[in-house]
Amino acid sequence: MIKLFISDLDGTLLGDEHYIKQEDIHSFQWLLNRNVELAIATGRMEHEITEILRRMKLKGHRISQNGAFIYGQNDMLLHSETFTKSSADHVLHNIQEYPMITTISTATDTYTSEYNEWIDIINEQLFHEIIVNPNMAHELGQSIQPSKFTLHGSEEDITHVHQQLVHQFGKTVDIFISHKNVIDIMPPSINKGNSILALLDHLNVKPDEIACIGDSFNDLSMFAVTPNSYAMSTAHPDVQANAHTVVNHVHEAVDDLAHRGLV
CATH class of the missing domain: 3.30.1240.10 (Hypothetical Protein, Haloacid Dehalogenase-like Hydrolase; Chain: A; domain 2)
Structure with a gap:
């Protein structure tokens, strides 16, 4: 069963002018009601993720700047990395x-x-x-x-x-x-995939107990962590080819997990 759902932002959850579909927000609320935690993994900065979660009125783990910083949903800093x-x-x-x-x-x-x-x-x-x-x-x-x-x-x-x-x-x-x-x-080895593995170790969650969704090449390392990976239909064909399933919207990935009996 899925214990953690991880979403990219730009081109995935976040549309033009920072628009977020209500259907996607409702799908996250549905997951949380079933004890599935939420995480955001993005190239954006920590305070931007915090603002997006605030707008959705949700709590979640945060992987910012492609994994340079990892925060738990309780705001605990789990990892940080900068260049020498x-x-x-x-x-x-x-x-x-x-x-x-x-x-x-x-x-x-x-x-x-x-x-x-x-x-x-x-x-x-x-x-x-x-x-x-x-x-x-x-x-x-x-x-x-x-x-x-x-x-x-x-x-x-x-x-x-x-x-x-x-x-x-x-x-x-x-x-x-x-x-x-x-x-x-x-910095070397800083990517979404490695940061997710660090988060999973902290949460004591296995890779097959998570699902993720993204739309760009920086999401490939994330897709490699779990068999439950989703790519947006607007993604480059090479990105789509590395995901388990291609969807049009984030909430469709959640629907698919439910259909497969994973939540």
């Missing part, structure tokens, strides 16, 4: 050659070194404003403790640049496409 100064300097130095917008996230804030019109577009997708700091590079590892580097660009550029980055950095960092316009660069 030397590794952060190395990453920033090597990604500056790409003609894309670079942002750096810490536990609480997101920074960029200079303002342009794309920053306003990115801000519209966030629950907080990006801080423009011309001294960002010099403050890495000091006043800025980076947990995630993000490259923002056109969909056409993302796949090409992602391949170059993987070749360039190898296994020294974790790199994945978290959105059609976004590449995330994380």
Whole structure:
């Protein structure tokens, strides 16, 4: 039986302009009434997950920034991971050659070194404003403790640049496409899959006792943890191919679990 349901946010639970379907909220409430706990696993920041849970009037475990931070539903910090100064300097130095917008996230804030019109577009997708700091590079590892580097660009550029980055950095960092316009660069072994395994160890829950749903390449490590994985029908075909079942909405995944007698 399923004891934990894990959902991605953007493109999965969260639609345009931060819209959440009432049917999805009701499905989460239905799960909670059957003692199935909820978790959110996303590339977004901890305070953004907290705001989304507040809007749904629900409690849940939180995996933010692709696993850099893990919080239990009782607000206990279970894990945190940031780049060392030397590794952060190395990453920033090597990604500056790409003609894309670079942002750096810490536990609480997101920074960029200079303002342009794309920053306003990115801000519209966030629950907080990006801080423009011309001294960002010099403050890495000091006043800025980076947990995630993000490259923002056109969909056409993302796949090409992602391949170059993987070749360039190898296994020294974790790199994945978290959105059609976004590449995330994380400390090594920081991904949704490993963070879920850490959460399961804390909860004493087995991988076959969870279900998860997502829509992007940063969800593949999550899909690999459990046989009960769901991909959104809007996901890239390669993402869909790695999930057990493809659905149109989050609540359809919950309905499928019920139909299979797992909740």
